[in-house]
Amino acid sequence: MAKFKKQNFFENTNESYELLPFRFARINGRVLLTNLVGEYFFTKDEVLKSLVDGTLPNDSDDYLNLRSLHFICDDQTQSAKQLLGIKTRTKLSNYSNLTSLHMFVISLRCEHSCPYCQVSRQSDDKLAFDMSYETASKAVDFALSGPSPRIKIEFQGGEPLLNFDTLKFIVHDAKEKNEAIGKDLSFVIATNLAVITDEILDYCKLHDIEISTSLDGPASLHNHNRPRPGNNSYELATEGIKKVREKLGFDKVNALMTTTDKSLDDPRIIIDEYLKQGFSGIFLRPLSPYGFAIKTKKYNAYGSKKWFEFYKTGLEYILEINKSGVHFREFYSATILKKILTLKDPGYVDLRSPAGIGIGGIVYNYDGKIFASDEGRMLAEMGDNTFEIGNLATDNFKDVFLSDKLLDPLEQSMTTSAPRCSECAFEQYCGADPVFHYATTGDFLGKKAESDFCYRNYNTFSYLLDTYDSNLETRSIFESWIN
Amino acid sequence: MLQLRGSTKDFHCDFIGHKMLIISDDSSLPLPLREKYAYILKENTGTNLPDGFGAYISQNASVFSTSKHKNWFHIPQYMDYMEAGDIINFKDDGSIWAIFRSNAKYNTFLLTERCNHYCLMCSQPPKSKEDSWLLERAMEAIELIPRDTVRMGFSGGEPTIYEEKLIDLVEKCRGYLPQTAIDILSNGRAFSDPEYARLLHKIDHPNCMICIPLYSDVPEIHNYVVQSEDAFDETIQGILNLKALNQKVEIRIVIHKQTIGRLVETCEYISRNLLFVDHVALMGLEITGFTRANLPDLWIDPFDYKDTLSQAVAVLNRNKINNSVYNHQLCTVNPDVVDNYVHSISDWKNEYLDECNKCSRKHECGGFFSSQILYKHSDHIKAFS
Numbered sequence: 001m002a003k004f005k006k007q008n009f010f011e012n013t014n015e016s017y018e019l020l021p022f023r024f025a026r027i028n029g030r031v032l033l034t035n036l037v038g039e040y041f042f043t044k045d046e047v048l049k050s051l052v053d054g055t056l057p058n059d060s061d062d063y064l065n066l067r068s069l070h071f072i073c074d075d076q077t078q079s080a081k082q083l084l085g086i087k088t089r090t091k092l093s094n095y096s097n098l099t100s101l102h103m104f105v106i107s108l109r110c111e112h113s114c115p116y117c118q119v120s121r122q123s124d125d126k127l128a129f130d131m132s133y134e135t136a137s138k139a140v141d142f143a144l145s146g147p148s149p150r151i152k153i154e155f156q157g158g159e160p161l162l163n164f165d166t167l168k169f170i171v172h173d174a175k176e177k178n179e180a181i182g183k184d185l186s187f188v189i190a191t192n193l194a195v196i197t198d199e200i201l202d203y204c205k206l207h208d209i210e211i212s213t214s215l216d217g218p219a220s221l222h223n224h225n226r227p228r229p230g231n232n233s234y235e236l237a238t239e240g241i242k243k244v245r246e247k248l249g250f251d252k253v254n255a256l257m258t259t260t261d262k263s264l265d266d267p268r269i270i271i272d273e274y275l276k277q278g279f280s281g282i283f284l285r286p287l288s289p290y291g292f293a294i295k296t297k298k299y300n301a302y303g304s305k306k307w308f309e310f311y312k313t314g315l316e317y318i319l320e321i322n323k324s325g326v327h328f329r330e331f332y333s334a335t336i337l338k339k340i341l342t343l344k345d346p347g348y349v350d351l352r353s354p355a356g357i358g359i360g361g362i363v364y365n366y367d368g369k370i371f372a373s374d375e376g377r378m379l380a381e382m383g384d385n386t387f388e389i390g391n392l393a394t395d396n397f398k399d400v401f402l403s404d405k406l407l408d409p410l411e412q413s414m415t416t417s418a419p420r421c422s423e424c425a426f427e428q429y430c431g432a433d434p435v436f437h438y439a440t441t442g443d444f445l446g447k448k449a450e451s452d453f454c455y456r457n458y459n460t461f462s463y464l465l466d467t468y469d470s471n472l473e474t475r476s477i478f479e480s481w482i483n
Numbered sequence: 484m485l486q487l488r489g490s491t492k493d494f495h496c497d498f499i500g501h502k503m504l505i506i507s508d509d510s511s512l513p514l515p516l517r518e519k520y521a522y523i524l525k526e527n528t529g530t531n532l533p534d535g536f537g538a539y540i541s542q543n544a545s546v547f548s549t550s551k552h553k554n555w556f557h558i559p560q561y562m563d564y565m566e567a568g569d570i571i572n573f574k575d576d577g578s579i580w581a582i583f584r585s586n587a588k589y590n591t592f593l594l595t596e597r598c599n600h601y602c603l604m605c606s607q608p609p610k611s612k613e614d615s616w617l618l619e620r621a622m623e624a625i626e627l628i629p630r631d632t633v634r635m636g637f638s639g640g641e642p643t644i645y646e647e648k649l650i651d652l653v654e655k656c657r658g659y660l661p662q663t664a665i666d667i668l669s670n671g672r673a674f675s676d677p678e679y680a681r682l683l684h685k686i687d688h689p690n691c692m693i694c695i696p697l698y699s700d701v702p703e704i705h706n707y708v709v710q711s712e713d714a715f716d717e718t719i720q721g722i723l724n725l726k727a728l729n730q731k732v733e734i735r736i737v738i739h740k741q742t743i744g745r746l747v748e749t750c751e752y753i754s755r756n757l758l759f760v761d762h763v764a765l766m767g768l769e770i771t772g773f774t775r776a777n778l779p780d781l782w783i784d785p786f787d788y789k790d791t792l793s794q795a796v797a798v799l800n801r802n803k804i805n806n807s808v809y810n811h812q813l814c815t816v817n818p819d820v821v822d823n824y825v826h827s828i829s830d831w832k833n834e835y836l837d838e839c840n841k842c843s844r845k846h847e848c849g850g851f852f853s854s855q856i857l858y859k860h861s862d863h864i865k866a867f868s
């Protein structure tokens with residue numbers, strides 16, 4: 001009969017090993033290690049010390065796990081280096097397919113007068129604040145000329161439905177021009193639903209256009225945030241949601257909340273409202289520090305600390321809802337968990353490095369000005385044109401995407417080289433936000449020690465990873481969110 | 484279990500060496516075609532033998548006693564499964580080999596018994612003697628296999644020891660059987676040479692899957708199971724080279740005492756590093772070949788690892804990797820793996836215990852290998868009511 005070699009024949013007899021690049025953080029008494037592509041391992045301080053000292057016993061579970069997770073190479077296997085390379089390329093591969101989100105600001109006019117909104121105008125002057133067909137046609141050409149195989153055109157405002165003619169023009173123009181190009185083209189309207197009509201809905205159905213609306217919470221909160229004549233923004237929005245679902249289909253409408261200082265009192269009533277309206281999740285969003293939010297000091301009024309408490313309370317409440325058997329997601333957490341647990345980048349514009357400005361999403365203003373992001377457009381409204389990266393009247397796709405106005409903030413904000421980011425355990429999950437940092441500190445990089453962006457994300461990542469890793473029930477809920 | 488190879492003393496042949504023929508029961512087959520077929524004489528078809536067939540077979544030897552025909556074979560009782568469409572190799576020493584069964588869902592061609600691995604649980608213990616005639620017979624058979632065959636497999640030993648000749652086989656499959664998916668069982672190490680992977684790629688077979696075992700994310704364990712140092716890195720490299728050329732790859736994990744400890748970690752490893760593989764097969768242990776010699780080092784009751792198996796399947800499902808659980812009995816797995824549970828690709832292999840006759844789900848269950856019935860099976864086989 002055959003002679004088999006014993007298990008010890010295959011044991012690793014060489015005790016030396018090679019460390020691959022990794023980062024670490026201390027969370028709740030444990031040490032979190034993350035490797036070059038964001039694969040993570042929780043362990044004890046002693047293991048980290050021993051790992052770094054080169055004394056980790058090569059038959060220990062910690063050693064085997066760390067080697068499998070590509071923190072270590074040794075005589076037994078050198079495959080980690082090649083596999084890390086493949087994983088890095090996989091994670092970055094989407095970046096060459098820039099830009100998929102194209103925001104068309106087709107009218108600045110709005111019948112709401114929300115205090116945190118900088119851009120909207122109370123005006124009937126169509127010529128002054130609406131996008132013309134000529135500008136719209138140029139924006140369509142521009143949008144279709146990039147390398148991305150998927151193009152999503154989002155109609156923005158103001159209230160874009162106040163310029164429905166241009167909206168229709170853009171849909172027809174884009175569809176016609178795309179016939180020869182063959183991209184995967186989709187449309188979404190960001191609207192408060194106050195002025196939606198059956199005629200508009202019929203049109204949306206015909207062209208498979210989705211609706212993205214705003215819902216800040218129950219009537220009292222929503223109407224407080226969103227004043228309009230009649231003080232009935234909530235009523236119009238919820239009736240609108242119902243109408244869209246009836247006409248276009250239940251999942252053709254999603255809602256986003258704007259977080260204000262008043263929202264922070266109790267996330268549960270907001271979540272309850274989303275549940276009541278039949279949504280399958282909510283995005284517990286931070287308030288951006290732009291527009292009136294900065295001017296009126298509303299941003300500093302609560303800051304990131306208060307927001308994080310709001311988020312945590314909300315998330316815990318949502319987990320309870322899931323435990324009772326109702327599938328309901330928190331989308332910010334779901335996005336982050338996807339980044340932590342898989343190599344698939346969900347493409348979330350605010351958590352990308354290089355940043356999402358321009359190459360993740362781009363804004364065409366009503367007057368033909370091109371902005372690197374919606375926040376960049378708001379800064380311009382406040383008098384700072386830093387993120388105005390071109391003009392449809394004079395620039396083509398290549399001019400804009402190769403311009404220093406876009407490339408400088410992208411290059412200067414990369415997390416792999418940014419001070420503090422480069423050594424942060426969460427670097428692979430996080431992103432660069434040059435617009436936020438520019439708006440708050442005056443440069444694209446910002447000071448991470450004082451950055452609210454950093455505070456919010458660092459704490460969110462720690463909290464999510466720790467919760468995911470230490471509670472089995474929560475773990476399976478989180479896993480159901482990322483699929 | 485069917486015996487595919489047999490022999491008879493009761494035969495007559497006028498050829499030297501061997502002859503590979505398709506069985507036919509059609510006495511009116513056009514004359515020019517008959518040479519390629521062996522006519523099967525069944526009990527109810529009388530004793531008249533039509534002229535011109537390549538050979539004649541029957542279980543009733545007496546029909547041949549008065550026959551003027553040459554090339555007849557009296558088929559032994561244990562090969563009574565033979566039927567029209569089967570491909571049979573006849574030899575001048577009276578040996579008969581059912582090389583392809585038309586009614587089987589899946590046919591496998593053993594290409595060699597030689598191998599550079601020596602796996603603890605090998606069901607086909609490697610031998611070193613030259614056996615390239617096996618490859619030659621497979622090459623011949625390809626010309627006779629029905630064009631509408633859905634899927635078939637080539638196994639070993641290690642088929643890549645044939646180097647370019649294995650590639651020629653794939654090319655011939657592509658030429659004769661472009662509709663037929665083929666599986667090639669290999670340890671993948673030969674494909675760590677990118678040049679060899681490119682040769683396969685160049686054939687451009689529309690549906691060829693290389694099925695490669697990866698027993699653990701820990702190299703020491705994988706190498707121990709396959710009894711070869713340096714196997715792990717070469718196998719990983721082979722998988723990477725094949726997938727870089729967009730060739731189909733299946734990863735096979737046989738579950739036993741040596742592999743169960745890191746089964747979940749191994750599936751996580753696959754999900755992170757080899758996400759692009761086309762399928763992962765999680766397979767129960769067949770109690771045959773080397774497994775019987777190494778049983779104490781290998782056996783673990785499937786019932787005792789069912790939660791681990793559930794976790795492994797969940798990891799793969801969560802990462803959207805196609806995966807299947809083979810060679811397990813339904814009463815030894817948790818309900819959450821049933822979506823991935825595969826009845827069996829070789830239905831004629833399935834056998835059952837007495838207990839199974841009471842079971843309401845017997846028809847959904849893969850049952851046992853006969854070796855499992857004979858030597859070892861779970862202590863927890865229990866009929867569903």
